[in-house]
Amino acid sequence: MQRNDCLSAAAAYFDDGRFLADLRRRIAFRTESDTGAATPALGAYLREEMSVPLTQLGFTCEVIDNPVPGGGPFLIARRIEGAEFPTVLTYGHGDVVSGQDAQWREGLTPWVLTTEGERWYGRGTADNKGQHTINLGALAQVLQVRNGELGYNVTLLLEMGEEAASPGLHEVCRQQADKLRADLLMACDGPRASARRPTLFLGSRGAVNFSLRLRARPRGYHSGNWGGVLANPATVLSHAVATLVDAKGRILVEALRPRDIPASVHEALSTIEIGGDADDPALDAGWGEPGLGPAERLMAWNTIEVLALGAGSPQRPVNAIPGEAVAHCQLRFVLGTPWRELASIVRAHLDAHGFEQVEVQVTLEGAATRLDVGNPWVNWAQRSIEASTGQRPDVLPNLAGSLPNDVFADLLGLPTLWVPHSYPACAQHAPNEHLLAPLAREGLQIMAGLYWDLGDAAANAPWQAGSLATTTSHRKAA
Template sequence: MADQSSLGDMLTQLDKGLDDALSRLTEFLRIPSISTDPAHAADVRAAAEWLRAELASLGFDAAVHDTPGHPMVVARSAPGGARPLLFYGHYDVQPVDPLELWDRPPFDPAIEETPQGRVIRGRGASDDKGQLMTFVEAFRAWKAVHGTLPTDLILLFEGEEESGSPSLRPFLQQHADELKASLAVICDTARYADGRPAITTQLRGLVGQEVVIEAADRDLHSGSFGGLAANPIMILSKALAALKDDHGRVTLPGFYDGVADLPPELARDWDALGFDAAEFLGRVGLSSPIGETGRTPLEMVWNRPTAEINGIAGGYAGAGFKTVLPAQARAKVSFRLTGQQDPQRIRDAFQNHIRSFVPADCRVSFHDHGASPASVMDISDPAFGLAKDALTEEWGQEAAFIGAGGSIPIAGDFREILGMDSLLIGFARDDDRIHSPNEKYDVESFAKGARSWARILTALR
């Protein structure tokens, strides 16, 4: 373990170097590394090269690796017998449209004073360049105080996260022996809603499915055919309505196989968060929670699986009125998964459910839209408790183990391909406007984020 007496020196180093660290971050943010736009391919590579040079200057063995898409940046520190850790972040950013809604050019970042404090304004400030650089600044402070980098570190910084990470799984498979560590560390998450530090210990999986039901060979006059001919919208609506019972439970056979109740220690942590469902819903103009009977609101959004209809279309929906029986109806449905639910079994069960409602003279087709299992971390690993204590010490309030309703596929990839859990710690805020105009990252998040990693590295080393 690192000398605890050096931690104070590292924290002092980070505080004294904050202005320089912000200058480095703004330089990084000026690179328009939009991975989804082919016109910015050279900018994405420029961001990768910027990172490689920055890491090399600290003493990492750093390289840019080509992929069929955008590059991966991989860096390593010297071996030394410590627990190997893999640090992951992404350096690509979202597009900036609509540009007219930005208060300043998105790739002309600046430090702004706001009523809530100083913020770094610019595309990528929070997602994920600012978060990624909290890693780098902590490594810089360690080097300044100890004279060498922490040993046994692997850094993997991706350039395609905002475009679906098409090259990531093949890269992990191809380089598995070089990237394997005892634990992954991911910085692409947030603090809890009230600002307290948090470690995300479970992520829901996802199954996306589109279904199309076809009946007659054309739209039909409802006066001539209504009551006799099959109506695809009626068929689809009946099938979709039957996905849940009156208690909010999904009716697909075997749907809850592998779903576990919340462990008592997490239940205590979550209860202590004081989540107010009415206030949460009030932000979007709602007031009354619905869902699975007998479950708390946080259980429903973090620890229970869901079935949701994301879109439905068919027939005539334009101005005026048109009395037709449509030839076709379609819907997009998603399932959020928890525990050990099998994405393919869920997909198969849904398709069989829909087929059971379709008459013999109608046709149904399905279009898959991704599938990934849930990720549940083993918090008995001492690293989780040590990191939680370090965050509590830095932020002055009890850090929490939390869940996430969404999905971070990279955590599942690390588990499946590299055989390791992930320590998900980030410092973003709910109001950071990621993926939206006027994205920002609190200077406090950046400064205390780097200090947090210095503490965590000390605890783990």
């Protein structure tokens, strides 16, 4: 059997309807994780839907309870061909954000996979059920073509709380470090840079969500009777926010600005195009950090976004000065940002600008990661993807969004390769989420090619070229 046979088998898995059938079953599980409680569907997805096909592929499956109360369970599945063989770790999440059922357009529901031409609608089609179904479907085809022998081991970590900020993930990975020991992470999540070309990304920006709140008084007061003598918290807070980020989206807090963009990152992003697909929004000229191109502003720089503003009653305004105001903000940041110090940095900045009365509270945080573009695994993956698709993939030093990649890069000490099968306009986290069928079919062939090449000595995979010792020697102690 040859590599092309493997790609053909992956395409056949899509063309004959097996991929559609697998994904349809998985979409039907209402695995919302952002409800504040671990629903029975989260465990059922792992035990009833995922463990059976994985066992048939030779995996030993173990469902692990979350050490964090209210968090969803985890699945660790291991397929060991030999203790002397290298191991690839893969990851996915079976949980989804809330269905938002009433907001889907007529004829669609989040829990029934509906196909309309190239668009396959359903909650989780893009994030992440469709993507890990592609990943595991491709692996199954490689195993079949290779007569059940890969020449390496595979471990799968599937979590059920990624959409709720991955509660318990770090703890479980520390506790199960021996079972998760590997030489490479290769996973699928997030969107491509564009639907037009394959993408390989090597990490992600981090994120810190924080709230600014000004409590002026217990209640509102009539604006005619008191306007001009009572400070308006909404007005004050809007000026406080304006000291953090200017009217063009440029960060004004020096400590939260990146020091520079590494030359390797600049070079990698120099050919990346942002937007331009049919459903993409038009980019706003002059927005963001001046002097940078769109790809650098999106993936190599930091941004502060105001996610929501609240004061008074926006739905039904009354003639009153509100008693308090709140701004829910977010810092997206690249490697090297002192993100753990955000609260003290913002506190000092506001104090220096005369806004001592504004409260600062961090509500959510996650680290940034970035694998060196020069790592030998990067070139290996580029060549494999190009061999499967005929296109040189876009290589992003890090995704613009955020993933729990620090668990794999920092805690487990792995080089991290992410191959997304979605695209920016997929309506991820929104009504009418969908997967593009051509991207799914191509994704199956991409992943089949990668899994094939990992076991093919002729493909000169980095662990066969001698870099395995280099990789493992830098692994951090769990």
